[in-house]
Amino acid sequence: MxxxxxxxxxxxxxxxxxxxxxxxxxxxxxxxxxxxxxxxxxxxxxxxxxxxxxxxxxxxxxxxxxxxxxxxxxxxxxxxxxxxxxxxxxxxxxxxxxxxxxxxxxxxxxxxxxxxxxxxxxxxxxxxxxxxxxxxxxxxxWYTENYTERLAEYLERGEIVGAVADGKVSAAxxxxxxxxxxxxxxxxxxxxxxxxxxxxxxxxxxxxxxLGGPAFTFTELAATISDVTGTAVAYRDLSVADYAAELQQVGLDAGTAGFVAGLDASIAAGDLQTDRDDLDRLLGRPATPLADVVHAARG
Missing domain, CATH: 3.40.50.720 (NAD(P)-binding Rossmann-like Domain)
Structure with missing residues (x-):
């Protein structure tokens, strides 16, 4: 065995x-x-x-x-x-x-x-x-939970802030x-x-x-959250430098803020998107859609 x-x-x-x-x-x-x-x-x-x-x-x-x-x-x-x-x-x-x-x-x-x-x-x-x-x-x-675990924050603020431009994330x-x-x-x-x-x-x-699930932009993420919860959430896009500055204003040190903004810059560059279907093949089914994960997180 x-x-x-x-x-x-x-x-x-x-x-x-x-x-x-x-x-x-x-x-x-x-x-x-x-x-x-x-x-x-x-x-x-x-x-x-x-x-x-x-x-x-x-x-x-x-x-x-x-x-x-x-x-x-x-x-x-x-x-x-x-x-x-x-x-x-x-x-x-x-x-x-x-x-x-x-x-x-x-x-x-x-x-x-x-x-x-x-x-x-x-x-x-x-x-x-x-x-x-x-x-x-x-x-x-990326894990979809990177976003759904912040659902309460997004709903309270009514927005998602980032520096990803039109970059997509193939999350699951x-x-x-x-x-x-x-x-x-x-x-x-x-x-x-x-x-x-x-x-x-x-x-x-x-x-x-x-490995990645169905790709979505942050604008689509915000729209999905709005549709599922009934609470309007929008995506606000900033430059990488402005996003890092805003993160410092809410308490992050300069190094951490630059790191987080750098993650968004890599999304904007397409680094977290894939068109490969490897995840579906290994699962033997389609990867879980974003809306389903948001539904589950909403409880």
Whole structure:
């Protein structure tokens, strides 16, 4: 039997992937939930999932976490600036443990994006390619929750403010990306046929999936929120410099404001849009429409 492991298994995405594997019939005993704080996964352990301690910042915990694992989902870390050494520690431990395939949650359009978050993902992809272990790159677009979790704010203000111009975002809810990750882990096509594009680098196959849902502009986001909630919300577009200045006026320091505005600039450049249908193919259905996610968030 194949043993599947998921890092960050108590986080938003990792837990959903574990649940997806179980719902698709993978025996709980064949699923390893790796968490920095195993106690947070006590409910999974009660269902028979193997819960193991694994801390990106404590490499000594990783060999035991990955022992006997054949397929691993490496969920990217949540600490900008620390991700490359964290991910490298996991990759090194996975290779030493004999893991047969590593799937990694990267960023959409990683080859040529200007997104400020991309550098660490690009560096991690390079480490993965150099590892000699077969790799699946799950290049995830934005979570729709990035916006729906701010729904109350948008409704109170009556506007969404940004610097994306007419740029589109191919967003999807976390559950869709989790479903895609589970499909990638379960896939038997080691060389990467089927959804996504199969390429090779050295001796190990590298499979690339560019993942995103139906693309929308921020004007369309505001219109959808208005339609679903019955409260008028508009999008107000600013220049990148003006947006950064406005963010500072509401309390962000200059560095953080510039970073957030830079994210919007990358959206304006088209970096978070894809026309690929990789997500639909991995899910076996269309990705969840924006209006459905807004409906769910509204409650």
């Amino acid at each position: 194949t043993t599947y492991a998921v890092t960050g298994a108590t986080g938003h995405l990792g837990r959903l992937v574990v649940e997806e594997l179980l719902s698709r019939g993978v025996p709980a005993a064949d699923v390893v939930a790796i968490a920095r704080t195993p106690e947070k996964a006590a409910d999974l352990a009660e269902r028979g999932v193997q819960v193991r301690e694994g801390d990106y910042d404590r490499p000594e915990t990783l060999p035991g976490a990955l022992a006997g694992v054949q397929r691993l989902l490496l969920v990217s870390g949540s600490e900008p600036g620390a991700r490359v050494p964290q991910h490298t520690a996991v990759i090194d431990a996975a290779k030493a443990a004999g893991v047969e395939r590593i799937a990694y949650t990267s960023i959409l359009n990683a080859d040529d994006t200007t997104n400020p978050l991309a550098g660490e993902h690009q560096a991690t992809e390079q480490v993965l390619r150099a590892s000699g272990v077969p790799v699946t790159l799950l290049r995830n677009g 809810p976390r559950a869709d990306y989790a479903g895609a990750a589970a499909s990638a882990l379960l896939a038997d096509d080691a060389a990467g046929s089927g959804a996504g594009s199969g390429t090779t680098d050295g001796s190990a196959p590298v499979v690339v999936h560019e």
